[in-house]
Every structure is written in structure tokens, then in C-alpha cells.
Amino acid sequence: MRPYAKAMTRWTSAAFAILTGIIILWPADGLPEGSVNPGPMSRAEAFARAEALTALGRKMFFDPSLSASGKQACSSCHDPNHAFGPTSASPVEMGGPNLDQPGLRAVPSLRYLQAAPVFTEHFYDSEDEGDESVDNGPTGGLTWDGRADHGKDQARIPLLSPFEMGNKDEAQVVAALRRAPYADAFKAAFGADVLDHPQDAFDAAVEALGTFEQSSTDFYPYSSRYDAFLAGKATLTAQELHGRALFEDEAKGNCASCHLSEPANDGTVHKFDDLPKAYWGNLNTDPPFNGRKLGDRPALTDAEIDDIVAFLGTLTDADQAGR
Secondary structure (H helix, E strand, O other), X not given: OOOHHHHHOOOOOOEEEXXXXXXXXXXXXOOOOOOOOOOOOOHHHHHHHHHHHHHHHHHHHOOHHHOOOOOOOHHHHOEHHHOOEOOOOOOOOEEOOOOOEEOOOOOOOOOOOOOOOOOEOOOEOOOOOOOOOOEOOOEOOEOOOOOEOOHHHHHHHHHHOOOOOOOOOHHHHHHHHHXXXXXXXXXXXXXXXXXXXXXXXXXXXXXXXXXXXXXXXXXXXXXXXXXXXHOOOOOOOHHHHHXXXXXXXXXXXXXXXXXXXXXXXXXOOOOEEEOOHHXXXXXXXXXXXXXXXXXXXXXXXXXXXXXXXXXXXXXXXXXXXXX
């Protein structure tokens, strides 16, 4: 970070009184030097940093060298050509240092997670969307059981899971980052000495991955034909309109009670089911999440890509899921 005296010579009108305090922003004519914790930034600087981290996170997402095997990238299981879901029809994917360890759950799509609320065991609809007095139970979060609320927290899991990318600890990930062709870009974003501090470097890495996963063009493009229909740019066939009516009819399919067929006024969707414990078996053996008995409801926006239809790998196409 710039020395205080040098920075003071470059302030413009950077102090804004807001109710209970003062916010000091970096000058608009230049970014602060790279840092894991850069401090307050102007809107332009925050946007520039987000762009830089998105580009860096994109490179990391497709880099197999960040795995213990050197052969498995994030994109190996979350393929952009398959809605950031799996490319195979296998119930689970193989991972670990030798790619011989089966995962514990089917790989989910990473798309359309931007509106997922923070996990809570007691979710109440807003007054715009339903009866706000009804406790809908566990809702929100990322991963199938909601154990992570933010992309950077979720990104830690596969990097260190013995069933996924298989790194033994954060230091092993950082060692791979030091050898990566984008190491200089990493240091430019987070500080020249960041790779000398494994914990800081690992935190920076998952921040970059989490930032990339907020890219709207990649992760929530709303580019399906149904999205075009909602925007008034496409039409549905008579059969499709009939199916939509069944999907929304509370006395028939009632699918829309969980999978909203149109954007909600408050952007909130229900995320979990409280399924019988026998249904889950021992899929989740990681305390304190063992026995939570929860399963995230998958997005159906890209469900024409059948590989991501079912979250336990027990269904193979949309017709089966509809039954």
C-alpha cells in the first residue's frame, strides 16, 4: 500500500459523511497496490478489482495443476458446456490424488446461485411471495446442504477434499500457484509477497474463484428459450404451454412451489427439502452437517442439459425427473 503521506497528496474529494461516520475512498486516478485486504475503494476501483479477480479466477478454474493429481481442474466436473455441471452420466465423479476416489454426491451445476439466501434453519417467505408466518424450514446456502454461504467459502471445499481435487492442505495449493503461468497476475492483484504467506495466498485464491463465479455472462446468463419466452422474445408450443400450466397448478404438478417458473418479486427461492434420513443414508459424514437430511433443489433453467437434472444421480433425464 502507498505510504500515507504519498497517498494524501493525491486525495480528491474522497471523504463522505454518511449518518454515523465517515467513509474514506481511494483516489479515483489510481488503484491501491495489490493486497489481500485492500481496504476501502471507490466504485471505479472496486469494479476494476472485480474485473481483475474475475480474469484471475477464470484461469484458476480451468487449471488442473491446482489439484493433487495435476489432472483435475474445477472445470473437469463443472464444465461450462454443460451448464457448469458434469460431462458424464455417472452418479458421482472420481477425484483424489490418483483420481480413484468416488465423490460422495452428484456434481451440481454452478449456475443461477447468485440469489441464494444465506443458510437458515427457519426460512419465512416475504409478504410479497407467501404466508410470512409459515416456517418453511432449512433454506439457502451453497452446495447440496448449504454449508457455505459465499462462493469463496464454497471454493475451499473441492480444493481440499480427498474425494475431489485432493490437496492435503492450503500450502500444497499455494505451491501450485507459485508455479502457475498466472503467478505474476496473482501477485499484481494481491501483493508482491502474497505467495510467501500460504494462508493469505489461499484466502486470495478462493476469493478469485468466488469472484469469477459471480460472472453474469458465465453463471447466470438467462439464455434459455424459456428465458426468451419470459422476455417476450419467443413463443411456446401448445404442448409446452400445457406443460407449464401443469407445472404451476397447485392441484396437479405444483412444481412451481419449489422451482419458481418466473422470477420472484423478492428474488428469493426455497432451497431445501427435509427428506427422510433413509433417503440420504450416510452421504454426509462431515460434522456438523451429518444428519442434516437436506438436499438443495437444483435449478431447472438449464435442465435441457440432462446431466444436471438430478442431484443424487438417480435420474437420467427430464422425463424421469418430471415423474
